[in-house]
Amino acid sequence: MQSKTSTDGRWWDWFEETLRTARDLPAIQSLRYQWLGKRGQLTVAMKELAQLPAEQRRLRGQQLNQLRQRMVEALDIRQREIDIETEAALLNGERLDMTMPGRPPRVGLLHPLTRARRRIEDVLLRMGFSLHYGPQVESEWYNFEALNIPAGHPARDMQDSFFVDVPNMVLRTHTSPVQIRAMQQHQGRLPVKVLAPGVVYRRDDDATHTPMFQQVEGLVIDHGIGLADLKGTLTTMVREVLGERVETRFRSSYFPFTEPSVEMDVTCAACGGVGCRTCKATGWVEILGSGMVHPVVLANGGYDASVVSGFAFGLGIERLAMRLFGLDDLRLLYQNDLQFLQQFIRWEGGRQA
Ligand code: DAH
Numbered sequence: 001m002q003s004k005t006s007t008d009g010r011w012w013d014w015f016e017e018t019l020r021t022a023r024d025l026p027a028i029q030s031l032r033y034q035w036l037g038k039r040g041q042l043t044v045a046m047k048e049l050a051q052l053p054a055e056q057r058r059l060r061g062q063q064l065n066q067l068r069q070r071m072v073e074a075l076d077i078r079q080r081e082i083d084i085e086t087e088a089a090l091l092n093g094e095r096l097d098m099t100m101p102g103r104p105p106r107v108g109l110l111h112p113l114t115r116a117r118r119r120i121e122d123v124l125l126r127m128g129f130s131l132h133y134g135p136q137v138e139s140e141w142y143n144f145e146a147l148n149i150p151a152g153h154p155a156r157d158m159q160d161s162f163f164v165d166v167p168n169m170v171l172r173t174h175t176s177p178v179q180i181r182a183m184q185q186h187q188g189r190l191p192v193k194v195l196a197p198g199v200v201y202r203r204d205d206d207a208t209h210t211p212m213f214q215q216v217e218g219l220v221i222d223h224g225i226g227l228a229d230l231k232g233t234l235t236t237m238v239r240e241v242l243g244e245r246v247e248t249r250f251r252s253s254y255f256p257f258t259e260p261s262v263e264m265d266v267t268c269a270a271c272g273g274v275g276c277r278t279c280k281a282t283g284w285v286e287i288l289g290s291g292m293v294h295p296v297v298l299a300n301g302g303y304d305a306s307v308v309s310g311f312a313f314g315l316g317i318e319r320l321a322m323r324l325f326g327l328d329d330l331r332l333l334y335q336n337d338l339q340f341l342q343q344f345i346r347w348e349g350g351r352q353a
Contacts, residue, residue: 008067011041015071019078024086028079035071042068112344113214113333116241116321117197120216123240127233129195129218132185134178136199140168142177146300147257160203162211171201175217176257179293179312182219183301190308191222197317208330214317221293221303221310227260230290230311234264238287242266242323247273249284258291258312269323278328285323288315 015035022028035042046064049057110118121131134142140151149156162171178196186192196217205211220229235248246266253263266287268279275281290313295305303310318330325344327333332340 008063012067012070016074019074022078023082025079025082028075028082032075036068042071109341109344111333111341112321112325112327113317115344116324117214117216117317119241119324120237120315120317120320121195121197123237124195124218127193127236129193129220132178132182132194132196133198134172134175134181134196136172136201137164137166137169138172138177140170142180143170143172143174146180146297147176148294148296148300149256153256162201162203172198173202174200174314175215176312176314178217179219179257179297180301183221183298183303186302188302192219192303192310194219210318210330210334215314216317218290218313219293219310220312221298221308223308225292225309225311227262227292227311230262230292230313233311234288234290234313238264238266241320253289253291255289255291257294257297259294261289261291264288264290264313266323269326270328285319287319287323288313290314 015031018031019028022031034040037043042064046061046068049061049064052060125131143161144153144156145151161173163169164171175196175198178198179194182194182196183192194217196219198215198217199212200215201212202209203211218233220233231250238248239246248267249265250262251265253261255261263286265284267273268276268283268285270276270278271283273283275283279285290311293310293312298305298308298310318333321327321333322330
């Protein structure tokens with residue numbers, strides 16, 4: 001500002017200094033009022049021009065006008081700069097980093113017991129079985145008598161039961177009562193091919209028993225059903241569920257509701273059949289009970305043993321799940337520990353069975 005009077009030079013320096021430190025719009029605004037407003041420093045000086053002698057007034061007027069114009073321009077420029085800075089800061093704050101890893105959503109998954117049950121169901125449904133369900137609080141007749149387990153029969157000791165306050169009612173000790181209910185619903189129609197999964201209750205509690213557990217019951221009735229049908233169906237089912245490499249064997253056994261009765265064993269998963277603690281050194285683990293349906297049971301369901309025959313089986317889902325997932329403690333399945341359960345996300349390459 002060499003061409004200006006010294007007053008103008010000081011004014012400009014003062015103005016510029018303040019402008020440079022103005023960081024936001026209100027600061028610019030107040031600077032504008034301070035100099036160019038109605039009572040602004042420069043406005044007042046211009047009003048005072050009238051008092052100057054005519055020959056000075058022209059030059060002084062030009063100088064003040066020039067100063068005013070420079071101030072207006074400088075204020076506008078700084079204002080635009082602040083606008084741009086503000087917007088850039090805003091955009092910066094919102095910037096999306098496309099290279100950041102995403103937050104994976106937590107995927108829910110089916111409980112191992114549900115998976116094991118569905119594997120069994122899938123195989124048998126493909127063979128033509130259909131699903132049936134019965135009540136968990138069951139009458140003693142359906143749970144025992146109808147299955148040829150009369151009151152006082154020693155077989156009732158095999159299943160330590162939970163009795164409820166209602167007379168003659170129990171928490172069902174097995175899914176076998178659904179056999180009777182399903183036969184009654186079929187009203188003599190053939191074939192009967194029923195699959196009854198469900199929760200059952202017994203007074204047991206240790207590393208291999210829980211007071212509540214799950215079974216799948218199967219029942220087939222038709223003309224000319226024999227032990228070969230039983231063996232074929234169960235061997236195929238177990239191979240499909242546990243894999244082709246598993247070996248099976250049948251041992252004769254006893255159940256009041258079947259005659260003859262057999263139990264099915266599979267090779268021990270822990271030792272591959274060599275013999276270890278899990279299989280009590282036998283190389284085999286029992287997986288289900290089965291047999292040809294007893295004539296008395298057929299009669300209780302409304303079928304005549306001189307005309308039709310059938311086989312039945314009952315298997316514990318927990319044991320099968322332990323084998324399927326390589327578990328050594330049954331109780332893991334009921335603790336609902338998420339760290340334990342989430343290991344099964346990747347089971348079967350992520351396929352949710
Ligand atoms: N109900 C028997 C149990 O809970 C299992 C069973 C054995 C079911 C033989 C059957 C069968 O249908 O035929 O131990």
